[in-house]
Amino acid sequence: MLNKIGRLDTEAKKELSSLLEKIFKLLDENKKDKAEKKILSLAKTPNYFIREFVGAGLLNYSDQRKIVPIAKKMLKHKIYGIRATAFFYLYNRYIDDSKKILALIDECAESIPWEVESIINEMWKQYPDLMKEKMKSWIETGNEKKRALSFHGMENISQSDPNFIMNFVSKAIDDDTLEVQKKITHILTQVARANPVIVFPYIREWLIDADEKRIKTIWVSMKKLANIVVQRNQKSKSYDFVLLTGQTINDWKNDENEIVSTMGKKLSRIINRKIY
Numbered sequence: 595m596l597n598k599i600g601r602l603d604t605e606a607k608k609e610l611s612s613l614l615e616k617i618f619k620l621l622d623e624n625k626k627d628k629a630e631k632k633i634l635s636l637a638k639t640p641n642y643f644i645r646e647f648v649g650a651g652l653l654n655y656s657d658q659r660k661i662v663p664i665a666k667k668m669l670k671h672k673i674y675g676i677r678a679t680a681f682f683y684l685y686n687r688y689i690d691d692s693k694k695i696l697a698l699i700d701e702c703a704e705s706i707p708w709e710v711e712s713i714i715n716e717m718w719k720q721y722p723d724l725m726k727e728k729m730k731s732w733i734e735t736g737n738e739k740k741r742a743l744s745f746h747g748m749e750n751i752s753q754s755d756p757n758f759i760m761n762f763v764s765k766a767i768d769d770d771t772l773e774v775q776k777k778i779t780h781i782l783t784q785v786a787r788a789n790p791v792i793v794f795p796y797i798r799e800w801l802i803d804a805d806e807k808r809i810k811t812i813w814v815s816m817k818k819l820a821n822i823v824v825q826r827n828q829k830s831k832s833y834d835f836v837l838l839t840g841q842t843i844n845d846w847k848n849d850e851n852e853i854v855s856t857m858g859k860k861l862s863r864i865i866n867r868k869i870y
Contacts, residue, residue, distance in 0.1 A: 626660065638673045652665070711747075821864060
């Protein structure tokens with residue numbers, strides 16, 4: 595019996611492989627309808643890892659011309675798991691064609707968001723330049739789900755190209771959507787820990803003429819960073835990050851801009867508190 599949640603152990607993978615072999619046999623016998631029903635039965639699981647395994651496993655069939663139309667129909671199915679399984683199949687089928695993968699995530703961003711997030715993260719690792727161009731188009735769209743997703747996985751370039759991230763955030767810093775604001779605070783925290791010397795000047799510029807909403811977004815990020823500085827656990831903190839965060843907050847306290855100085859004073863109270 596396959597688990598409804600959790601990673602697959604060796605026995606589960608063997609069971610799934612056996613079920614796929616039975617499906618392949620039905621396809622060999624031109625029993626397409628029966629094969630499709632069994633694929634759908636496997637795919638409608640709530641288990642992400644089963645969907646991933648089955649989607650990739652369908653590529654093992656010798657005649658892919660029989661699988662492709664089934665998968666394309668599954669991609670439009672009303673059940674999430676079935677759509678997700680088809681997505682994994684098509685992703686693995688196009689694994690060496692980055693443009694087709696970009697078109698796939700574009701098509702499925704709203705209907706299969708969890709799986710799209712996973713693949714977006716991988717795409718940032720493998721094709722950062724292509725992702726930069728694609729996400730530029732997403733952040734400009736009227737689709738708030740795509741705007742939020744456009745930040746996902748961007749921390750993969752926080753070391754290599756922090757200026758791209760900060761310029762990207764600049765375009766969305768005043769976005770009204772809560773999900774976009776959450777993504778912004780997450781990515782700011784990540785990139786500031788990796789490259790504080792690049793990040794803090796951008797944030798100061800955003801603060802100079804900030805309204806209450808923008809101040810709140812920046813406060814959430816900076817509060818997280820200040821709390822990281824004072825955490826007892828030193829393993830996740832670099833010397834440069836701690837030093838530059840402290841220096842920046844001290845400079846902001848004395849800034850001529852009232853909004854910046856207010857932010858600096860509030861943050862200073864966090865990093866100067868005693869930890870017992």
